[in-house]
Amino acid sequence: MQDLPERSWQQLVGQAYPFLRYEFLQALEETGCVSLATGWQPCHAAVWEGDRLVAVLPGYRKYHSRGEYVFDFQWAEAYRHFPDPETGIMGRDYYPKLLSAIPFTPAGGPRLVMAEDARPEEVLACLADAIQVLLAEQSATGERLSGWHLLFPDTDQTALVSKHWPTPLLQRHGCQFHWLNRDYADFEAFLAAMTSKRRKEVRRERRKVADQGLSLQRFKGKDITPEMMSQFYTFYQMTYHLRGQRPYLTQSFFLQLLETMGDALMLVMAWHQGRAVAGALFFVGEKTLYGRYWGALVEADCLHFEACYYQGIEFAIAEGLQRFDPGTQGEHKISRGFEPVLTHSLHWLHDERFSRAVDDFLQRERAAVADYREQASQLLPFRSNAPG
Structure with a gap:
């Protein structure tokens, strides 16, 4: 990327799709990923x-x-x-x-x-x-x-x-499997479009997270600190270590993204008794929310669904985004409203x-x-x- 003019690249690409931004591709190279x-x-x-x-x-x-x-x-x-x-x-x-x-x-x-x-x-x-x-x-x-x-x-x-x-x-x-925004006013309006059985199951899953003493909060852009990002990287590594693999991405990559294109980031953090235990990192495009990375230090029932799916849906509705792409795989997403x-x-x-x-x-x-x-x-x- 250093051989290409950053300003000219960005004038062409814009900021609607975060993964083509010069800063994203440059960070991959400069941090050795x-x-x-x-x-x-x-x-x-x-x-x-x-x-x-x-x-x-x-x-x-x-x-x-x-x-x-x-x-x-x-x-x-x-x-x-x-x-x-x-x-x-x-x-x-x-x-x-x-x-x-x-x-x-x-x-x-x-x-x-x-x-x-x-x-x-x-x-x-x-x-x-x-x-x-x-x-x-x-x-x-x-x-x-x-x-x-x-x-x-x-x-x-x-x-x-x-x-x-x-x-x-x-x-x-x-x-x-992607979630599509049908002009929902809020998360309850999204649930209202579901069958009664599935509506109850989603609410039950969200209650389970709270009943385990877990609380979650979303942070966007400048509200994400380097300390939060470093904590998140600890969670992200765990996803790979549990499978006996090394992470594709480095901590310096995420910290550089925070510095150069933090405006495109949204971070969900989960706490248990005042201790950060899980996180999910999203990218925000012009019309689409992209769920990309996740990890946790604890095994908690339904925490993954809450951090990676339901928090993303709530954010997409609040921001008026048309689509939520949560990543690959996962037939379990269908019952939670993600369409093939x-x-x-x-x-x-x-x-x-x-x-x-x-x-x-x-x-x-x-x-x-x-x-x-x-x-x-x-x-x-x-x-x-x-x-x-």
């Missing part, structure tokens, strides 16, 4: 018209598939069984690959950002040419990129890139034979995801005559 050592070598794309920056696309030369959430581990294994079209040799390495994504962030949104007067077909042709050059190059160590992957573009960008990319792209679907939505990714694989095999798989996978989404929709807890 993304680097060649971690398998995320920055390789951002910038399109210029003279000395004017007209488009940007974050990118990374990727040496594994961790931290992406559009997992292709099976593709990497299958790639070894496809002989090189030039040499016939099998056992090729799928990595490195070229990835256009936000590291560790499975939140849909813009990936390619262009100036208002830029012509999409010209920008995408320029990017496609540059990417094809990278894919064709072989490094001094014999490395060659196996393909290019665009992860979690929003629906509009998926259509735009697919339309103007000079060669066909493979499309992959996934399913997440499709996610997208686009892929271009250098080996045509391998690409055809993946395309066959993706056609069947997309049908399965569509069926899954339809079945999940039937389980939503809302009354049939509820607004929206």
